[in-house]
Amino acid sequence: MSGTIRFYFDFASPYGYFAKFLVDDLGAKFGREVEWRPIMIGSAFKASGNRPLVDQPLKGAYSRHDWDRMARRMAVAFRLPEGFPSAALAPSRAYWWLEGQDKALAKSYAHAVYHAYFAESRPISDLAVAAEIGASLGVDPEALSAAVQDPVWKQRLKDETDAAIALGVFGSPFFMVDGEGFWGVDRLAMVEDWLRQGGW
Amino acid sequence: MSGTIRFYFDFASPYGYFAKFLVDDLGAKFGREVEWRPIMIGSAFKASGNRPLVDQPLKGAYSRHDWDRMARRMAVAFRLPEGFPSAALAPSRAYWWLEGQDKALAKSYAHAVYHAYFAESRPISDLAVAAEIGASLGVDPEALSAAVQDPVWKQRLKDETDAAIALGVFGSPFFMVDGEGFWGVDRLAMVEDWLRQGGW
Numbered sequence: 102m103s104g105t106i107r108f109y110f111d112f113a114s115p116y117g118y119f120a121k122f123l124v125d126d127l128g129a130k131f132g133r134e135v136e137w138r139p140i141m142i143g144s145a146f147k148a149s150g151n152r153p154l155v156d157q158p159l160k161g162a163y164s165r166h167d168w169d170r171m172a173r174r175m176a177v178a179f180r181l182p183e184g185f186p187s188a189a190l191a192p193s194r195a196y197w198w199l200e201g202q203d204k205a206l207a208k209s210y211a212h213a214v215y216h217a218y219f220a221e222s223r224p225i226s227d228l229a230v231a232a233e234i235g236a237s238l239g240v241d242p243e244a245l246s247a248a249v250q251d252p253v254w255k256q257r258l259k260d261e262t263d264a265a266i267a268l269g270v271f272g273s274p275f276f277m278v279d280g281e282g283f284w285g286v287d288r289l290a291m292v293e294d295w296l297r298q299g300g301w
Numbered sequence: 302m303s304g305t306i307r308f309y310f311d312f313a314s315p316y317g318y319f320a321k322f323l324v325d326d327l328g329a330k331f332g333r334e335v336e337w338r339p340i341m342i343g344s345a346f347k348a349s350g351n352r353p354l355v356d357q358p359l360k361g362a363y364s365r366h367d368w369d370r371m372a373r374r375m376a377v378a379f380r381l382p383e384g385f386p387s388a389a390l391a392p393s394r395a396y397w398w399l400e401g402q403d404k405a406l407a408k409s410y411a412h413a414v415y416h417a418y419f420a421e422s423r424p425i426s427d428l429a430v431a432a433e434i435g436a437s438l439g440v441d442p443e444a445l446s447a448a449v450q451d452p453v454w455k456q457r458l459k460d461e462t463d464a465a466i467a468l469g470v471f472g473s474p475f476f477m478v479d480g481e482g483f484w485g486v487d488r489l490a491m492v493e494d495w496l497r498q499g500g501w
Contacts, residue, residue: 151360157349157351158350159348159469162469174501266359269359271358288487291374
């Protein structure tokens with residue numbers, strides 16, 4: 102029996118957005134469940150001394166160009182939202198609340214949040230928007246709003262983030278397979294090799 | 302007629318070392334000449350606010366682990382040399398001096414320098430070692446040593462580095478194809494797609 106693929110991401114990560122189109126298919130191909138694990142990448146940046154790509158000279162311009170061509174190559178919608186990057190606390194807490202009830206629903210919610218942010222430029226950090234996205238999937242918006250403001254789910258997101266950092270996660274997306282970490286959507290080909298060959 | 306593939310790298314870059322095994326085959330596959338262009342990545346780090354991977358929390362540990370598994374996956378020798386990373390001024394200047402005389406010889410020299418550093422842990426920053434590596438290819442060690450200390454070749458390496466940064470190069474390896482930049486050995490699959498499809 103083989104273990105899961107852990108997909109760590111931040112909802113404000115363009116490369117996480119690109120990975121979300123690919124990771125479940127990869128899991129299905131090798132009979133591995135994929136756990137979606139949103140974290141606050143800003144905390145990982147503090148731990149690693151990193152900062153958002155768009156704030157970095159040279160790398161910022163490269164990334165903006167790269168996101169656009171990556172979207173063209175994958176034939177998916179992409180537009181950098183105003184005020185990018187946002188701290189995606191509301192939808193991340195909502196995700197973990199949903200995940201405790203219904204993993205498939207939580208995954209659908211994550212897809213919808215990513216779509217709202219990078220295809221529709223909606224301000225996903227707003228609690229009202231995070232709740233509206235849930236409502237579109239049949240989730241009670243008042244219950245979702247209450248969960249986002251509940252110390253239990255605030256703490257859960259912190260704990261998930263801290264646990265990820267403790268495992269060595271420092272970027273988004275980041276994949277953990279059989280205890281091996283793989284950073285970046287570019288690494289999915291290597292993850293696939295790993296799954297096929299059972300490591301090297 | 303199609304343009305060249307520019308392969309920017311630093312001799313002290315493990316990911317540049319892995320790329321050197323792959324990039325010429327990729328060029329040959331698409332009938333594109335590959336220009337090898339060593340630069341001083343430390344200058345690009347200054348421009349971009351970056352620093353060596355091994356000095357970064359989390360990313361440093363990840364990279365060390367990643368280099369070892371990448372070497373296993375590619376079945377090539379790899380050992381992190383003592384005192385890594387070294388500023389590879391001597392072999393980089395020697396490369397540009399050789400390149401002006403014989404591009405094929407310069408490329409052989411670059412292969413030999415990378416091999417000396419990452420397969421044999423030799424201190425390539427030492428002028429004597431840089432000259433010995435040249436001598437193994439039939440290059441007069443005294444002429445090579447003189448070139449490394451000649452202001453003309455010192456300036457040439459600076460100029461090449463500045464020109465690369467002006468084009469947006471901030472890491473090693475970095476590939477330029479048809480005016481498009483691609484950062485990292487992981488991106489060779491995307492470069493291949495680009496060459497096959499003529500862009501997106």
